[in-house]
Amino acid sequence: MSLLQLPEIRADHRLGGAQFDLRPDAVDRWNPDVRAAKDDDETTISIYDSIGENWDGTGITSKRISAALRNIGARAVTVNVNSPGGDFFEGVSIYNLLREHKAKVTVKVMGVAASAASVIAMAGDEILMGEGAFLMIHNAWAVAIGNRHDLTATAAVLEPFDAAMAKVYAQRAGITQGEAAAMMDKESWIGADAAVEGGFATGLVDSADISKHTNAAADRKAMALIEASMAKAGYSRSTRRDAFKALFSGKPSAAGDPTATPRAGEEVAASLHNLINALKG
Known part of the structure; x- marks a missing residue:
């Protein structure tokens, strides 16, 4: 104790x-x-x-x-x-x-x-x-x-x-x-x-x-700001994760799934578009 x-x-x-x-x-x-x-x-x-x-x-x-x-x-x-x-x-x-x-x-x-x-x-x-x-x-x-x-x-x-x-x-x-x-x-x-x-x-x-200690920590802050802005805009945690995965892998997380629909990619695109608007605001 x-x-x-x-x-x-x-x-x-x-x-x-x-x-x-x-x-x-x-x-x-x-x-x-x-x-x-x-x-x-x-x-x-x-x-x-x-x-x-x-x-x-x-x-x-x-x-x-x-x-x-x-x-x-x-x-x-x-x-x-x-x-x-x-x-x-x-x-x-x-x-x-x-x-x-x-x-x-x-x-x-x-x-x-x-x-x-x-x-x-x-x-x-x-x-x-x-x-x-x-x-x-x-x-x-x-x-x-x-x-x-x-x-x-x-x-x-x-x-x-x-x-x-x-x-x-x-x-x-x-x-x-x-x-x-x-x-x-x-x-x-x-x-x-x-x-x-x-x-x-x-x-x-x-x-x-x-x-x-100046290093990649600045990038961590930028990523956190992006995710926080997306959360404030109402996007779910799973949607935000898909957006980030798409951003760094070049494809939505569902892209390798033959049962996935194009909606996954559209959702990621919408999230990123909202992100840009949030940062401009």
Whole structure:
């Protein structure tokens, strides 16, 4: 059990029908080049990507974090975070895995810990904010499809999940659950100093411990922005995956299937056309 007693987050099983996606504004403020200066210690876990598995198999998943924690064993662990968030179920699972770790967990927010990544950050017994780093807390953001009754039902299902997150933020910061919920309603971006002053973090990361690694990470941000824009436009996760596969393989994922119809290619084309319009906007 974690040194710091924080509540578990338990999501209603009906939430499985919702898709939790990256928000474009969170990706826009994410600089994937920001890393820890020393990031190769055997007891360090790096979370420098979106939360949840991406179309190409990248991304931070609870399965990968669980494997890393098993390798570390009952030793103190440092978790370096720079993530725009993503799938809330994966974030909740990672939060609970870290909370239950048998030794001290130190979370260092190197750049941005937004949305699901901010939930993960709250699992630390010690939470340190990097220079210029931000936490972003908000209500669960889901893509839902249906008539007004379906959407009303979805809102009702999301409500207890938001309450569970508010409880975690409130217990960490020493504020009431209502105050935390109000901050989530406003979608609060909390800077390093404000996080420490407000009780969301325990201290600051030494600036010497932060560096920039300019590499293909910029491409990862561009891809995340594209997918987030498509999600905002209402395209399903499977459609977005088809679009990306077509973009990089030169054909829709169904092209090799003799039973597939031309509609698959049309759907990919429509997704990409919508993407261009979204980026222009």
